[in-house]
Amino acid sequence: MNKVIEQTFSVPFRYPVCFTTRLFDTQNPLLADVMRGEKIPKAFFVIDQGVSEAHPRLIGAIHRYAAAHQGAFVLAADPLVVPSGEQCKNDQASFQQVLDATNDYGIDRHSYIIAIGGGALLDMVGFAAAIAHRGIRHIRIPTTVLSQNDSGVGVKNGINAYGKKNYLGTFAPPSAVINDLTFLETLEDRDWRSGISEAIKVALIKDASFFQWIVANAKALAARDMAVMTDLVVRCAEMHMEHIAGKDPFETGSSRPLDFGHWAAHKLEHLTDYRVRHGEAVAIGIALDSTYSYLKGMLTAAELQQIIQVIRDLGFELYVPELSGEVLLQGLQEFREHLGGRLTIMLLEKIGLGVEVHAMDTELIQEAATRLKTFQMEGQNVSS
Amino acid sequence: MNKVIEQTFSVPFRYPVCFTTRLFDTQNPLLADVMRGEKIPKAFFVIDQGVSEAHPRLIGAIHRYAAAHQGAFVLAADPLVVPSGEQCKNDQASFQQVLDATNDYGIDRHSYIIAIGGGALLDMVGFAAAIAHRGIRHIRIPTTVLSQNDSGVGVKNGINAYGKKNYLGTFAPPSAVINDLTFLETLEDRDWRSGISEAIKVALIKDASFFQWIVANAKALAARDMAVMTDLVVRCAEMHMEHIAGKDPFETGSSRPLDFGHWAAHKLEHLTDYRVRHGEAVAIGIALDSTYSYLKGMLTAAELQQIIQVIRDLGFELYVPELSGEVLLQGLQEFREHLGGRLTIMLLEKIGLGVEVHAMDTELIQEAATRLKTFQMEGQNVSS
Numbered sequence: 001m002n003k004v005i006e007q008t009f010s011v012p013f014r015y016p017v018c019f020t021t022r023l024f025d026t027q028n029p030l031l032a033d034v035m036r037g038e039k040i041p042k043a044f045f046v047i048d049q050g051v052s053e054a055h056p057r058l059i060g061a062i063h064r065y066a067a068a069h070q071g072a073f074v075l076a077a078d079p080l081v082v083p084s085g086e087q088c089k090n091d092q093a094s095f096q097q098v099l100d101a102t103n104d105y106g107i108d109r110h111s112y113i114i115a116i117g118g119g120a121l122l123d124m125v126g127f128a129a130a131i132a133h134r135g136i137r138h139i140r141i142p143t144t145v146l147s148q149n150d151s152g153v154g155v156k157n158g159i160n161a162y163g164k165k166n167y168l169g170t171f172a173p174p175s176a177v178i179n180d181l182t183f184l185e186t187l188e189d190r191d192w193r194s195g196i197s198e199a200i201k202v203a204l205i206k207d208a209s210f211f212q213w214i215v216a217n218a219k220a221l222a223a224r225d226m227a228v229m230t231d232l233v234v235r236c237a238e239m240h241m242e243h244i245a246g247k248d249p250f251e252t253g254s255s256r257p258l259d260f261g262h263w264a265a266h267k268l269e270h271l272t273d274y275r276v277r278h279g280e281a282v283a284i285g286i287a288l289d290s291t292y293s294y295l296k297g298m299l300t301a302a303e304l305q306q307i308i309q310v311i312r313d314l315g316f317e318l319y320v321p322e323l324s325g326e327v328l329l330q331g332l333q334e335f336r337e338h339l340g341g342r343l344t345i346m347l348l349e350k351i352g353l354g355v356e357v358h359a360m361d362t363e364l365i366q367e368a369a370t371r372l373k374t375f376q377m378e379g380q381n382v383s384s
Numbered sequence: 385m386n387k388v389i390e391q392t393f394s395v396p397f398r399y400p401v402c403f404t405t406r407l408f409d410t411q412n413p414l415l416a417d418v419m420r421g422e423k424i425p426k427a428f429f430v431i432d433q434g435v436s437e438a439h440p441r442l443i444g445a446i447h448r449y450a451a452a453h454q455g456a457f458v459l460a461a462d463p464l465v466v467p468s469g470e471q472c473k474n475d476q477a478s479f480q481q482v483l484d485a486t487n488d489y490g491i492d493r494h495s496y497i498i499a500i501g502g503g504a505l506l507d508m509v510g511f512a513a514a515i516a517h518r519g520i521r522h523i524r525i526p527t528t529v530l531s532q533n534d535s536g537v538g539v540k541n542g543i544n545a546y547g548k549k550n551y552l553g554t555f556a557p558p559s560a561v562i563n564d565l566t567f568l569e570t571l572e573d574r575d576w577r578s579g580i581s582e583a584i585k586v587a588l589i590k591d592a593s594f595f596q597w598i599v600a601n602a603k604a605l606a607a608r609d610m611a612v613m614t615d616l617v618v619r620c621a622e623m624h625m626e627h628i629a630g631k632d633p634f635e636t637g638s639s640r641p642l643d644f645g646h647w648a649a650h651k652l653e654h655l656t657d658y659r660v661r662h663g664e665a666v667a668i669g670i671a672l673d674s675t676y677s678y679l680k681g682m683l684t685a686a687e688l689q690q691i692i693q694v695i696r697d698l699g700f701e702l703y704v705p706e707l708s709g710e711v712l713l714q715g716l717q718e719f720r721e722h723l724g725g726r727l728t729i730m731l732l733e734k735i736g737l738g739v740e741v742h743a744m745d746t747e748l749i750q751e752a753a754t755r756l757k758t759f760q761m762e763g764q765n766v767s768s
């Protein structure tokens with residue numbers, strides 16, 4: 001007996017990505033409206049410690065907001081504040097705390113877990129929400145440039161394990177994403193800057209005119225011009241969203257264009273014990289793979305020069321010593337393993353046009369790293 | 385500033401559900417063909433201890449099969465044997481072992497994790513495969529009636545936590561399901577019987593003629609007639625698959641028709657410390673909710689009688705003492721929480737037609753339990 005039944009179906013996903021300001025002003029109906037439904041759902045807030053320190057009145061505001069919108073949702077419990085940044089993805093204590101809370105407070109699949117914080121906190125809470133009861137509704141309120149223009153609007157979550165970034169996680173679209181741009185005002189300079197590298201990344205592989213816009217506005221961005229940053233965040237978020245919706249949202253293939261510059265970045269984050277932030281590592285990874293593209297004869301010297309210059313103008317480092325070790329090259333293998341299948345690396349054919357390759361020349365990678373060291377020193381000479 | 389971008393996309397899923405015999409006969413190309421691709425993938429087998437004890441030559445056969453099909457796949461490591469049944473979902477040791485293996489053996493998203501076993505083992509391995517690297521390809525080889533006709537062909541996985549069934553898990557379609565009917569020959573009687581309750585369940589809510597077929601074949605099924613069982617498994621698997629593909633595969637609503645009889649079943653499994661198997665608990669849950677439907681004036685006495693009789697003929701118990709405690713009623717609340725939203729319970733309008741209700745009368749539930757106790761004693765009198 002041999003019989004085969006083909007099972008086929010499609011699962012539709014839909015979520016709004018909203019841009020607002022003063023989200024917890026009781027006059028702002030946005031968040032309440034997102035949750036409003038037939039029954040009044042419970043909402044459970046998880047907040048990034050860095051955010052709650054920078055916004056000491058946030059928790060009070062949430063309580064007032066909930067009181068003003070009792071017809072739309074009720075708080076399941078007091079907001080939970082957890083350690084911020086990569087720590088909450090590295091050790092599983094916070095992750096476990098969020099899972100425990102779903103059990104302790106009877107948070108069901110029609111309740112909402114609302115995460116407020118940077119990309120790391122969103123990734124961790126998103127993963128917990130995705131697996132408790134096989135998926136509790138989840139709202140993301142990203143508070144960094146990186147999470148507002150990239151990580152927070154996407155479909156991936158995760159935590160680190162076995163010393164590897166995002167080793168455990170799922171693809172799980174949120175119920176809604178709400179970007180409150182006022183959060184960005186309290187970012188440290190390095191976190192303000194950090195997320196800009198994801199905009200450079202997506203511009204370089206897809207949109208030369210956006211890249212030129214970033215070049216023209218680099219000084220204003222570095223000077224923390226909020227209007228310019230708002231434009232950058234919205235445009236970059238849109239490009240990420242279009243890419244995700246376009247094809248293979250759950251990444252079943254080996255191709256991951258939005259990970260341009262990321263094979264080295266992920267390894268650098270780990271090699272520096274997360275001293276280097278994701279966005280900072282991406283800036284270096286972009287510089288590395290752009291230099292490699294130049295050495296391969298794909299980019300012109302002028303194009304490379306422009307890329308290096310904009311990264312510098314924004315205040316990023318171009319080099320860290322970990323870039324020169326042999327161990328960096330393990331990042332290629334780990335990147336391949338994480339995607340699965342064939343090694344697939346995005347390089348630049350020209351500014352605004354990425355091209356995928358399936359092998360990299362390790363000597364040329366090392367040569368590119370050496371060049372970055374030189375660029376870095378030149379930059380310091382220029383500015384000193 | 386208020387701006388909203390709607391993100392919408394659909395994710396297509398497709399997987400074959402195959403029925404075969406002698407799967408690991410080197411002449412049977414099915415499994416190798418399922419994995420064959422551009423590159424030769426790694427395969428990692430996880431095997432239910434009960435299955436490997438009942439089939440002491442299985443691991444040798446897998447090695448020979450792999451050797452004979454080197455062009456299609458390679459073994460990542462020796463098969464991993466883990467404790468069977470609910471234990472592997474209750475304590476997280478086996479779950480952790482599977483995750484560790486993905487890291488130890490470099491099992492990537494284009495490799496295959498192949499689970500061979502009962503529904504419990506498949507649920508646990510499926511969950512590990514779903515979250516490592518955000519999802520490794522996964523093939524299920526169900527070896528019980530229940531897993532071949534119900535749990536194994538679906539899209540859910542999970543483990544137990546906080547003393548609750550399937551508290552952690554995801555919706556993650558497999559790459560393929562392969563039902564090798566020869567596995568069923570070695571089942572203990574209670575596991576052979578157990579899965580038949582899922583067929584009764586789906587027949588009662590959707591298909592009166594299938595129910596009458598089961599009634600007509602109950603004695604043959606109880607006598608372990610393999611040809612009849614094959615027909616039952618294929619038909620029941622098809623009905624489950626159609627239901628899943630039809631509407632809301634990832635269960636975003638509160639309705640879960642395939643969980644007819646399950647609110648009490650899940651609670652009974654837990655209250656009896658899993659002494660009562662899932663399928664056995666479902667048989668009791670079906671009897672309970674059918675009796676309740678009768679007491680509500682929905683089913684006729686003759687219909688109820690036929691339902692009780694077929695459950696008896698198959699050799700199921702109709703009653704366990706845990707059914708009478710007040711604590712059983714907590715199962716309603718837990719069921720609601722697990723689904724989220726409104727309480728939604730399937731009852732029977734008539735044989736072959738389920739109907740959903742949003743409240744249950746607790747006194748009538750207790751009355752139904754008392755009736756089951758009587759039915760159980762009558763049955764013993766009849767057979768003694």
Ligand SMILES: NC(=O)c1ccc[n+]([C@@H]2O[C@H](COP(=O)([O-])OP(=O)(O)OC[C@H]3O[C@@H](n4cnc5c(N)ncnc54)[C@H](O)[C@@H]3O)[C@@H](O)[C@H]2O)c1
Pocket residue numbers: 048049050051054084085086089117118119120121123143144145146147150151152154155156157158165183184185186187188191194195277278279
């Ligand atoms: N899921 C995805 O698709 C995806 C994509 C890219 C990056 N990521 C992940 O995102 C993480 C990086 O995110 P990130 O760059 O937002 O950094 P982060 O989350 O590590 O936050 C950086 C610091 O900023 C603080 N902070 C956050 N918001 C603040 C605010 N409004 N005011 C003051 N301080 C604030 C945090 O407390 C933290 O100390 C990495 O873990 C990366 O892997 C995920």
Ligand SMILES: NC(=O)c1ccc[n+]([C@@H]2O[C@H](COP(=O)([O-])OP(=O)(O)OC[C@H]3O[C@@H](n4cnc5c(N)ncnc54)[C@H](O)[C@@H]3O)[C@@H](O)[C@H]2O)c1
Pocket residue numbers: 432433434435438468469470473501502503504505507527528529530531534535536538539540541542549567568569570571572575578579661662663
């Ligand atoms: N994911 C879903 O959609 C879904 C649906 C229904 C049930 N389930 C789950 O499935 C589980 C029950 O599955 P089950 O009924 O298959 O029981 P089980 O997995 O507990 O297995 C029962 C016993 O049979 C043994 N066994 C398995 N195959 C054998 C074989 N061929 N020969 C001899 N012994 C064999 C096992 O070792 C075990 O001891 C429960 O955990 C239940 O929650 C999941």
Ligand SMILES: [Zn+2]
Pocket residue numbers: 150198262278282
């Ligand atoms: Zn990134």
Ligand SMILES: [Zn+2]
Pocket residue numbers: 534582646662666
């Ligand atoms: Zn069941």
